[in-house]
Amino acid sequence: MSVSEGVKNFERDKQGRAYGRPVATSDEELVRVGPGTQGGELLRRYWQPFALSGDATSQPKRVRILSEDLVLFRDGAGQVGLLYPRCMHRGTDLIYGKVEQQGIRCCYHGWLFGAEGHCLEIPTEKNETLRDNIRQPWYPVVEEFGLLFTYMGPPDREPQFPTFSIAEDLGPNERIxxxxxxSGPNGPHPKIAARSDYNWWQMYxxxxxxxxxxxxxxxxNGPQFSPNxxxxxxxxxxQTGDGVISIQKRQLPDGPVQQRISQVIMPNMNCTAGVTDEDLGRAGISWTLPLDDTNYVLFGLARINKENPPSGSAIPMLEDHWGPAHGKPFSEWSLQDHQQWQTDYVAQKGQGDISLHSEEHLMAGDKGTALSRRLFRKLAESVAKGEDPVGAGANKARRVEILAGNSLLDPETGECIAGYASRV
Ligand code: FES
Ligand SMILES: [Fe+2]
Structure with a gap:
């Protein structure tokens, strides 16, 4: 850069005009999730939830996970299959296949594939040994807690299915x-179906x-959660061993200190406590699962009381305070509705389909975000170098511990007087 160009840039910066600003870029290591991308390869080293148990039926379904299109089904024997959709014979989509007692049969020439891709029958060939070495590309599935999980990484690095502290010491009346x-937790409204149609890191x-x-x-535009x-x-x-926590303390007007701990666990889990004053429990756990670079879904596990399960909205307070667009499907909200009742959805979608990180100006308050990104990048780089990231690796056992939750502290001693006291 010549001296005169430098002076010109300085002038532009001083005036802060939009003219001549640098081309904006996204942090590719964070936002790309497809096979072979750095972030995508990190995510593939862990078991990822991708559907509810009930989604796997005798009717094949399309699922998209980490930019890969797959077909999901449950055969007559109860086995769940997750297969590459293009039939290995001549490429017909297995979504049109017929699910049988053992596997799925391609509609075109009837090749039958088991839940783990084994070719079990080629009805048009007399030589039965032909099928023995043939396997439709597949991914393993574990069904646990009412969720379906898959491991999409290299077979020789497959970890054991993890254990979760949320499932330990369940009370007699509790279940998962x-x-x-x-959508995100506050937008679109939990009862209004809408897609989360932007990059998963904007949620994470x-x-x-x-x-x-x-x-x-x-x-x-007015309170959406408990006033406190x-x-x-x-x-x-x-920073924790495998993630980041934020410890938030609020001095309440009536004496105690409210402590709210939130947590992210690498590579894409989080634990976020409830948003009502009554909720003094431990947080549940959820996964921000990228479907591809510009769509994601949240899957989660929560502890509930068997006899008194929560009904309706996950955020009941919003029922009465849903602003000007109350009652309208989210997809029908006008720009004006969104301008009068902003949600996590518009804030995050407003960052673009994929945010432009080079234009950001992170402050001290963004430290948690910065730490999470740094840890994710570091782990992604370690995978690229051939190392195992935290909690992953061949046959590795992992315990996922929830530290997040709400509690009340004594303002004098700082001791927990009510609620979930994790070891933090
Ligand atoms: S294309 Fe599937 S059996 Fe021929
Ligand atoms: Fe929010």
Missing amino acids: TAYRSE DNWMDPFHVCVLHFSI LGILPEVKFE
């Missing part, structure tokens, strides 16, 4: 429930972003 939400950043709660969910969450918290971010 699984859910899928096709949000789990470590406690400050937006006071603005987006309170000051910008509108108090600006004191926040500490800390």
Whole structure:
């Protein structure tokens, strides 16, 4: 760059005009999820939930996971299959196949494939040994807690299915429930179906972003959660062995300190506590699962009381406060509706289909986001170098521990007086 160009740039920066700004870019290591991408290869080293148990039936379904299109089915024997959709014979889509007692039969020439891809029958060939070495590309599936998980990484690096602290020491009245939400926690409304049609990191950043709660969910257009969450918290971010936590403390007007701990666990899990004053429990766990670079779905597990399960909306407070567009399907909200009742959805979709990280200006309040991204990048680089990332690797056992939850602390001693006291 010549001196005169440098002066010109300085002038432009000083005036802050939009003219001549640099071409904006995204952090490719974060946002790309397809096979062979750095982030995609990291995500593939872990068991990922991709459907509810009930999604696997005798009617084949299309599923998209990490930019790969697959066909899901459950055969007559109860085996769940997750296969590459193009039939290995001549490429017909197995979505048109017929599910049988053992596997799925391609509609074109009737090749029968088992849940793990084995070719079990070629009805048009007399030589039965022909099929022995043939296998339709497949991925393994584990069914647990009402969710279907798959491992899409290299077979020789497949870890054991992890254990989760959420499933330990269940009370006699407690059970685990699984859910899928096709949106963020506060937008679109839990009862309004809509796709989360932007890059998964825009959601994943949000789990470590406690400050937006006071603005987006309170000051910008009125409260969306319990009033106490509108108090600006004191926040500490800390790195854990396999993720990041934020410890948020709010001095409540009536004495105690409310402590809210949120957590992200690499590579794409999070634990976020409830948003009502009554909820003093431990957080559940959820996965931000990228379907591809510009779509994601959340899958989650929560502990519920068997006798008194929550009904209706996951965020009951919103029922009465759903703003100007109350009652309309989210897809019918006008621009004006969105301008009067902003949600996580518009805030995150507003960052674009894939955010432009080179234009960001991160501040101290974004430390949790920065730490999560840094850890993810570091792990992705380690995979690219041939190493195993944290909690993964051949036959590796992993325990996923939830540290997040809500509690009340004594303002004098800092001791937990009610709620979930994790070891933090
Ligand atoms: S294309 Fe599937 S059996 Fe021929
Ligand atoms: Fe939010």
